[in-house]
Amino acid sequence: MHDATTIGARLRVLRRWRGMTLAQLAGQAGLTPSFLSMAERGLRALDRRSHISALAAALRVSETELVGGPHLTKDPVQSQPHAMIPDIRAALLINTLTAPATDRARPLVDLVAEMERIDHSEYKHTQVGSALPSLIDELHVHACAPADEAAYRVALETLIEAFQTATFTSKDLGYSDLAHIAAMRAVEVARILDDPISSGKAASLRIHTMPAGSRDATLIAAEQAANDLESKAADNTGVQVLGMLTLAASLSATVIYNYNRAEHWLDQAEELAGRIPDTPTDNWGAFSTTNVGVWRVALAVERGQTGGNLLQLANRVDEERLAGRRGRRAAFLSDVGRGLAREPRMRGEAVRWLRRAENVAPHKIRNSAAVRETVGSLLSRAVSTAGGQELRAMAARMGVPH
Structure with a gap:
């Protein structure tokens, strides 16, 4: 199938x-x-x-x-990131918090610095392939034999960040089960740390990887996690984690057509974003006023919105603030393109937004099932000659029959 x-x-x-x-x-x-x-x-x-x-x-x-599962084409930009999945899978499945897969590790401070470099990488998938599996291995060494209590907590906190990267990298490439495994490893670590911020981070990952059959349970979990953290989010990081949980709750409500609840959580997110700097590149999960605007667009597209109203929402987003988050920027551009593609008179404009998204992060867009579906639908409707040429080129890179 x-x-x-x-x-x-x-x-x-x-x-x-x-x-x-x-x-x-x-x-x-x-x-x-x-x-x-x-x-x-x-x-x-x-x-x-x-x-x-x-x-x-x-x-x-x-x-x-x-x-559909992971979809590979002859295009190296699309297919190359998949080559790192076996090593990520091994790192997630072989290591435990009592038995690391290796017995040697670099100094903990070096591993923390490397994790920060991965977090701030513009092309995360490329960085992940060479760095993340060994980083997970070595962090387990420090977690199993820490120098002291402080080092133990640093190793565990950094593992949560590594599992976050593994979660969304796997999810982007179509490995949903592996993404859920990475999220649950983060939950395991957060239980040991037993602090609200770590628990909130892990909950966010779990919520984003919960299966379709648990739609109501996903909203309940997201709202519970946000409510649990609300009184404990004292610093900027706490606000950012809480903000991402409110956005997850808004998405979960939207998926089950509870739009009033979705708007409530979006408004909560906007209020939280106003408390912190609007710096998506530096903030956890990119949470910021700009990112809330990106989510408003994404959720509007999920609700079926298109046309001028969607463009108005999109025009409120300052793209330049997303320059250091290419994946997030590409997702925003592709969401607008997918929404516009539903309206016949705007399909040429939709193609332009989709091409911009592909230019920003080709590895992400060429692996997107949602974009592939939109490109296939546009081709089936035989848009204008110029648009058709652009679409056929995109289709070739994404493995869509054209």
Whole structure:
């Protein structure tokens, strides 16, 4: 089933495998038969989390079965980051907090500095491939045989940051199960540290990797984590972690169509962002006023918003502040492009936003299932000649039939 290129094509295979009609599946997923018919034919993009989650639940499959696993092409920019996954997987699965995979490690201060360099890398995937697995190995050495209590806590705190990088790198490349493993390793470490900030960081990772079948549970977990941290977020880092939890809660509410709750948590995030410097490059999780604006766009696209209203939201985001966060900037640009692609008169503009996203972080965009779905849908609708040429070029780099 993963051989089918678009989500719509996989949807048809899975629906027929379950012996369901379009009307039956639409009724169970809360969608219309006409929408699903167009999606299966590639005329509508299945790129909203709420739709994918509802369809996966109705079909009784994982989101990965519907969206597709890691998709490799001949394009080295797209495929090369996948080569690091086996080493990351080994580092996550072999090391334990009582038995490291290696018996040698560099000084702890050097490992902390290397983790900071990875955190602030503009091309995180490239840095991760060579640095993260050995970093995880060596941090476990210090966690298992620390010089003192302070060194023990530093090693564990740095491990959480390493697991965060492993979580989102794996998720970006389509390895959702590995992302969840990395998140749960962070939860394990946070329990030992037993401080609210570490617990909040780990909770954020867990929430972002919870499976589709637990949509209500995801919102409950996000709201509980935010409420637990609210009275303890005294410094800037605490505010940033709390802010990311409020954004996670807003996303979780949006996916289950609880838009009033989603707006509540977005407003909370905006208030928190006003307490700290608007410096996404330096802040944990990039939480900042600028990043809240990016999330407003992403959640508007998730709700189905497009056209002029979406562009108004996008124009409020200061892209220059995202210069040091290429992945975040590319995600923002691609969200706008995906939203505009739903409106026929704006599809040429959508292609321009998608191409800008690809220019900013090609490795991320060429591995995005949502962007691949949008490109496939736009091609199926045969946009203008110029746009078609751009799309065919993107399609070739992403492995979409063109």
